[in-house]
Amino acid sequence: MTDAPILEVRDLRVELPLSRGTVHAVDGASLSVAEGEAFGLVGESGCGKSMTLRAIMGLLPRPGHIVGGEVLFEGEDLVTAPAGRLRQIRGGSIAMIFQEPMTALNPVMRVGDQIAEAPRVHLGLSGTASRERALDLMRRVGIPDPIRRARAYPHELSGGLRQRIMIAIALSCDPKLILCDEPTTALDVTIQDQILKLLLNLRREFGVSVVFVTHDLAVVAQTCERLAVMYAGQIVETGSVDEVFRAPRHPYTLGLLRSVPHFDSVQDSLSSIQGAPPDLVMPPPGCRFHPRCSFAQEDCLSGDFPLRPLSARRATACIHPDAPAADVDRSPVVADA
């Protein structure tokens, strides 16, 4: 995976002008996803992770808009690309899977037709060929009895089957990159487990890159190779999942990891992060996490906090990365299996 990245986001800025002020939803986010890689973007609600994903696709909800930065997909800047070109890429080389399959699917169109639509438009397949392709895709995503199910409407299917339909649609034009926005949050654990494993197997089979946006650290641990942790519109830490989970170098990442109840062991009490995330109309000066950070020092209160590289593929925005490191040395975050 030393090839050029398939997706590179540089210093992306997204603003939402609202009546009470401008929300800086994404404030200088940079990330890169290598070809064939599974990349996780994690953070709590309102941190800008979904906005980042939507900005990549050019699907920002009004009145949100990109005010700066570049989104390079195979070297081509999507921010400045004309609308026609974006339409070609969207659903073609870049596909998206949404959180709530019930609202993302067309309720009055048979699911088989919904899968066949994109290959007809993007690949110029005939009606018969696209329908054949839809059935084939339904088989590959593990939908039993695809011929009957293709004639069903979304409301006739269970949540798990609907999400499989979404995945079939995403795969329908042989994408190079799939963006998943909380793909399993609305599903039960056993169904979540099925869908995650399906996505992983398909990724290997099709060799496609995947970006997972999720609030669930465990989902990232099980599915991704690298991740970026987002807080208050900024990326605060990136690295391989293994390194970041075992040795977080940003207090926010550490706090997140410590506040999740572990499945494999019982902690005496969960440590939590004090306070609440800042209002993105008026983010605090300096490091945005300093009001909630237990390691905060004088020099955290002002200045800029860009990602600083720690090693080749590892970076943190914290200027005292030794503090969380020492804390992890005292008591490890993730028990070794």
Added chain:
Amino acid sequence: MPEPLLEVRDVHMDFTITDSAVRRARRIPAEVLSAVDGVDLEIMRGEALGLVGESGCGKSTLGRCIVGLHAPTAGEIRYAGEPLHAKRARSERRRVQMVFQDPYSSLNPRMTVRQTLSELLRVHKMVPRSGIDARCRELLDLVGLPPRALDSHPRNFSGGQRQRVSIARALALQPELLVADEPVSALDVSVQATVLNLLDELRRELGLTMLFIAHNMAVVRHVCDRVAVMYLGRIVETAETEELFSNARHPYTQGLLRAVPRLVPGRESESAAVAGDPPSPIDLPPGCRFHPRCPLAQAVCSEQDPVLAAGGEDAEAHLAACHFAWTAPPPAHTPEVAADA
């Protein structure tokens, strides 16, 4: 063995979902959904019992029956030895209180915290009128909110703070049993931890008994002393928490445990823990309800409905409703779960 605070005896809760004059005229029977289908459950005084299962398994309906929001179709709920009906006297209502999942819709948006709390204290005559204000402050202090929160409306609070207000409201009546229905699943992880710690603290300080309804197994392991697993309206397994997590006997419980994504990176297996979707609760499979999805299913499973039965020497401590729970060799993945503990 301490006496149980709450006993649920063979409770059924049916909902009629399609019924109309036309259907009745044509003598088409109404379709009935049995959300809770013959559940027996005991909660000991001071215990935290976890009730887990996937959406639609009837866990919330059972919780609502216990609080008195639904009148069970059949069966009995006994509280400290006395039958507890859905229609309750004020003094009975007081003793079982509930915290709901969604802190955004379960508080009256037009009432300040003071109004919400003082209404309860007044109606239930918990304290003399002159003491209401002091008691409100005390309650807020108990859940870790500042006194100035009293005159705020729910819209001024974050999700975690709202859930604290909901907990204060439930505690205002000094209940003995708290039914918490997914109290943290609508909250962000960092906030989840504070609410879980608060519940834990309150339980120790006030000696509360708790029924904790959840789908997140990790949260349940952290909070509960004992766990009951529900599948399609039935309890399929109950045991002490550590016993259940290390030695699950029902294939559904085993699958549920395996399906939980772990925080330890890179331990995924290729195949899904439980295959298929849960069947429709209106059209239940014959025999064991889990058999269409069960990796161990035999012929007998589609014919006979298994009952909750004990297998170990210590009867009653660990019950499972599977024909093979105590006879078949434990499936291969059980040691993996145990090794993590």
